[in-house]
Amino acid sequence: MTAAELVFRQLLGAITSGELAPDAMETEERLAARYKVSRTPLRDAVRRLEQLRLLVREPARGLRVPPLSMREMHDLSATREVLEGLLASCAADRVARGMARIDRLRDIHARHLRVLGINDPELALSVGFDFHEELRRLSGNESAAACHEQVLLGFDRYRHLARAVPERHDRIAAEHTEILAAIEAGRAQAAEIAMRRHIAAGRELYVEVLSRMISD
Amino acid sequence: MTAAELVFRQLLGAITSGELAPDAMETEERLAARYKVSRTPLRDAVRRLEQLRLLVREPARGLRVPPLSMREMHDLSATREVLEGLLASCAADRVARGMARIDRLRDIHARHLRVLGINDPELALSVGFDFHEELRRLSGNESAAACHEQVLLGFDRYRHLARAVPERHDRIAAEHTEILAAIEAGRAQAAEIAMRRHIAAGRELYVEVLSRMISD
DNA sequence: GGACACATGAATGCATGTATACACGAACGT
């Protein structure tokens, strides 16, 4: 692990968790000192975070984390919706052609269903996320996968909103079941539609929770 | 313009044009010498190109441009299709709500139609591209726009294929007319569908031309 | 009193020396 990669992940965590507060002004130098690396690897990490718009630069002022916004969440979710629809469609195609094995996706989903029984919302959310990440690999579409990864990194800042609606866990799993079935059957279009519905349904909840938290 | 940004664009051009040949091995140091910058800004540019998968690194060996492939072109085009569908849909929405002005898109398209008359294929392609870039701005969806920009940068390597089918220019413009009309009317779904058809139709041609050029 | 120009300090872009890590080949041992 390089120092640049390490500090990237640390910063990502700090931003996602809110530990690095929105609108607090930082400089590369202070961040380098805080994370005990020189400015070179830190700059590298900051550049990547700027690409993801998790940090924005005010020329000659410094860096800041932009505040959460309904608008950004909506845009990220809409982008995620079309990209994951494509991932699901590609995955169904590849499975149908015998170009990819679906075992891991099945395993993850089975674990998801088991976890529902033990009432551990945090774990359920985490396994639910694994489902989407495995689907990204399964799609075999590197271009879509790269975009999807970036969008999800941005979306992570809003993920904690899901904790506000624990009663949704059963529905999430049910929607995953439907997506998995379509992929197993090689029905690309059905998989795409089911996935888009799934993401859109999640967005509705997020909008509701978020609207109670911010003005925007 | 920073040195890093400048060398990024130069490298991008060299890769896109084929001047930097696929599979030729380079090192950061040689590239820095060639472009007359120090290793620091060059590294910065190389990092960005790696993110775009326009350069791949062989550990401790160097950097190389991956060869064109049917698979990559297909993946890029499929990703482009869903993203631009979303951009068109967002743009139609924003125009309908009076949140964005469509004038520039109209102007670009009018110029496109005029250019068809003077038989300059290169210029027609270029103005056709402007249409897609203006649409990106018009969408107001920063997340989708960022993904789209990345995908198009990757797709640039395949763009010269369009020169092989000059007779398509009229059809491109006709499809743009349809997309523009849907956006002007605020019909988001119609705009999305028209755009997806447009991208998919282009892909068919690219597949045909490319299949005659590479084994893959 | 307002606007513009310049001085100043901070932030970061850039250059370069050094440390580290890895591939490859050679040489030795089995």
Place this chain on the structure above:
DNA sequence: ACGTTCGTGTATACATGCATTCATGTGTCC
């Protein structure tokens, strides 16, 4: 002769000093 290990060279990750750029505040001129 083949496999393993160690030497060597190369590629790049990192640290740090210097150059450049820009925001801000002050003073002067109109």
